[in-house]
Amino acid sequence: MGFLPSLVKFSVGEWLVVLALLFLLLYIVYYGRQVIISKGTRRIEVYRGVMGIVLMGSMIYFCFTVLSGLNYHRDSFLSDTEYHEEKYSVEELAALCQSLADDLGPVRAELGEDTDLLVQAPDDFDYYAQHAVLSLKMLSKQYPVLERSLYSTPKPVVMSKLMSRAGIEGIFFPFTLESNINVDMPGFLIPAAMTHELAHQCGFMQEDEAGFISYLACTQQDEPMFLYSGLFLAFDYSISALEKVDPDKALEIKSGLSQQVQYDLVQNEQYWGKYKGIVANISTRVNDVYLKANNQTDGVNSYNKMVNLLLAEQRDKLSRTSLGLSEKN
Template sequence: MSKKLKLLSLLLFPLSILINTISSRYPYFIEKYYSISINKFIVAILSNISGIFPFSLYELTIYLIVISIVSFIIYTIYIIISNPNKLKVFIKNSLLNILSIISIAYFLFIILWGLNYNRIPLETTLIESYNLKYNKSISSIDKTKESLANLYEFLIENANEARKLVKSSDGVMKANTDYKGIINRAYLGYESILDFLPNLSGNYSNAKYVMSSKLMCYTGITGIYFPFTGEANVNIAIPDIYIPSTTLHEMAHQRGYASEDEANFIAYLASINHPDIDFKYSGYILALNHTANALYSVDYDTYVTLSKNISEDVLDDLKNNRDFWDKYEGKIDDISNEINNNYLKANGVSEGVKSYGKMVDLLLTYYSLYPYKN
């Protein structure tokens, strides 16, 4: 690429910000013409092309970035030692190249997927769909401590019952199949809720497993969606209890739901409606943890009382998960969390990682509209 084109490419960054800012003011337009039309078409093409490859193109991209950074550092040192007079020109050209790449990448991110952050909130969609179906005029749902306690009690009961039916190994939950089987079975969860959320339909490739998943654990990341290839990537080194719901979570991103809380809620619905018990249990555990954290912060006494009803087997699974992540806590996880926090804020999620707690609001809204069924 010529220097002129590189300079012109820098204009893509402010253009991307402008497009994102304007689109944030028209969520219904983005929902109708981007999220459930243009973007579905784009992601379907990208995911099916990347699906041809048995490995994750996202993971390959990360390797190439790391190699490029190391090569750049080595070559910079070489310039400093062998020809320091060229250092200024080299740094100037390199800076232009880096900014050009960032500008192009951000523009592609916004166009290929990022505008989904500006679509109609899923809670609004749930309420509007309910009103249309039942000729109601509900505008919002009251979320009380009592309804939160009822939700927690419901999830405990269903998690306990599901735990009785799943496989175990050394006292810990085991999935019905290995991680490849989980990935291959995941689509069944989405097929089971298309009547409720038809926007989830589409021709997408399966999720991809990350080969360097153990290394990924040090970042605290369980999965990641890569918008440039349409791939839903899953960390398969984590305990089996979370692989099914994590796979469905990343597939929700693939289907155009950008926010973490909405992807978690969709993963929950797809999990508990999945025909296989390991998915059901994973979904209940996902929601149980989020609801427990919410209730703990607003009504500690009720949280303690209800938590006594959690079965020993479920508690063992939760302890196994905590013990697993204790091995990976450290600076890398802190850095990764801060990067993720800044990423969310940059895309209009003002609460950053704290927004993950909003999944509970979606659960409360859903079960207010559609009463509990065991």
């Protein structure tokens, strides 16, 4: 299913959605006209129109289930790793945030103190897309469950501003197996968004697992932007979790960040803040219903559960260190 769409650099899925909406509009107009001009058969025309929509919706849902929906019920990614998810303490969470903060500074310095990471050069997307695939391939050597015969390279979305208004960084389109990326958002978020959607492409649909796989993939190579994007993703979710249980400690850790990292945090908040509104709220509610309908009982809060997986990795590293064993990259 993904082979032919992978041969082109534009998002086939994006235009399929546009065509589907146009078809639906024409369909409604056609049957609306039929109901108006039909005198003795109006009920039959209404029945035909409604049943046509039901039939098309059923076929789309069946294809979705076959192509990716079943993966919402697969075994956890942790079952293929050495990590174990357990309850964590506030101290462990604070230690995780501090560790990520310590790593963020040096990596951000490699990108240049005066570099504005909000925008990206025209050629950056293809470069990041190729490295995103490379990151997943490298990670699959450690976790064979991520191996694929085809990794469809992430695609830029033309209507990215609309995605921003909806608060969306990326979308995995199951009917073409494409990873669609919002190219209007801050550039330092794009590598992590790419690997997140590629994780879905590998069959891991749970949002917390896709986020964790994204973090692991971004930290597989020494490319500074990928390292920074993965660490920024992990820190953003972790510090948000710490702010809920120990706001003073969270403020202390954030205050210790380098000026460049603090600037990026502000830029990120300002960017998404300007798009808050009715569209973003509706999008969040729709996504929440969608996730709950697909075996993610926490809905949009599933993204935040990535912190549990980060803490599981941290515990594993600490246990290996205490035993004097070498850590895996």
